[in-house]
Amino acid sequence: xxTGNAVQELAEAAPVVGWRAxxxxxxAEGLRLGSVLYDEVWTPGTTALATCRRREDFFAEPxxxxxxxxxxxxxxxxxxxxxxxxLSYLRGRDEPTTVCRILGEVALWGRLVETEAGWRxxxxxxxRLYTPDDAIAEALAVYxxxxxxxxxxxxxxxxxTATPSPFARRSRTSRVSSRI
Numbered sequence: 001x002x003t004g005n006a007v008q009e010l011a012e013a014a015p016v017v018g019w020r021a022x023x024x025x026x027x028a029e030g031l032r033l034g035s036v037l038y039d040e041v042w043t044p045g046t047t048a049l050a051t052c053r054r055r056e057d058f059f060a061e062p063x064x065x066x067x068x069x070x071x072x073x074x075x076x077x078x079x080x081x082x083x084x085x086x087l088s089y090l091r092g093r094d095e096p097t098t099v100c101r102i103l104g105e106v107a108l109w110g111r112l113v114e115t116e117a118g119w120r121x122x123x124x125x126x127x128r129l130y131t132p133d134d135a136i137a138e139a140l141a142v143y144x145x146x147x148x149x150x151x152x153x154x155x156x157x158x159x160x161t162a163t164p165s166p167f168a169r170r171s172r173t174s175r176v177s178s179r180i
Contacts, residue, residue, distance in 0.1 A: 003080050003118035006071035015109040017127060018079025018118050021089035024099045024136055031099060031139035033126060036089050044142040048124045050076045069113045069120040076113060076120030079106050085117050100136065104129040 022033040025041060033042040042048050050068045052075035069076025080086045083103060090101045105128040108121030129147045131137040137149035 003078055003115040005116055007114045007116060009071050010112040010114060012110060015107050016119055017105055017107055018081060019083040019086040019103060020079045020106050021086050021101055021103055023094065023101050026097045026099060031136060036092060036101065045144060048077065050122050067111055068122050069111060071113055076122060077108060077124040078118065078120050079108055080118040100132055102129060102131050
């Protein structure tokens with residue numbers, strides 16, 4: 001996700017909340033959030049920690065080892081201030097295990113770089129997810145954050161609060177697999 005040029009570095013800043021896109025990917029453990037650019041899965045209940053991948057980019061000049069993120073490098077978890085700036089990442093090349101792409105709110109903390117339209121951060125975890133249907137919402141409840149489905153009839157429904165029923169936990173894989 002591109003959020004513009006760096007404005008300032010904020011070492012160990014207070015957490016901020018931004019918007020980002022994720023792929024929802026099928027794993028052996030069930031549906032999980034993944035990076036739209038890299039082959040990385042976000043582990044439920046675990047802070048995601050950024051690393052610089054510039055050395056993997058064939059077109060960029062490698063930078064010396066540095067803290068993640070820095071103003072000079074585009075590394076770190078990216079998030080936009082405005083959800084509209086994250087919308088373009090709902091489209092793209094998907095892997096065979098990709099079920100869909102979703103938007104969500106993400107908490108960013110640790111070392112931060114403020115950019116023109118958002119932030120890049122050293123640490124991140126989803127705060128709220130927006131999904132296309134109830135089955136995907138129920139599967140993503142493992143992250144322990146509110147998950148809102150487009151099919152929500154009311155915000156008090158189990159899907160909208162990320163608390164799936166025991167039946168949903170047992171049957172989600174078969175229901176989601178049939179949509180793939």
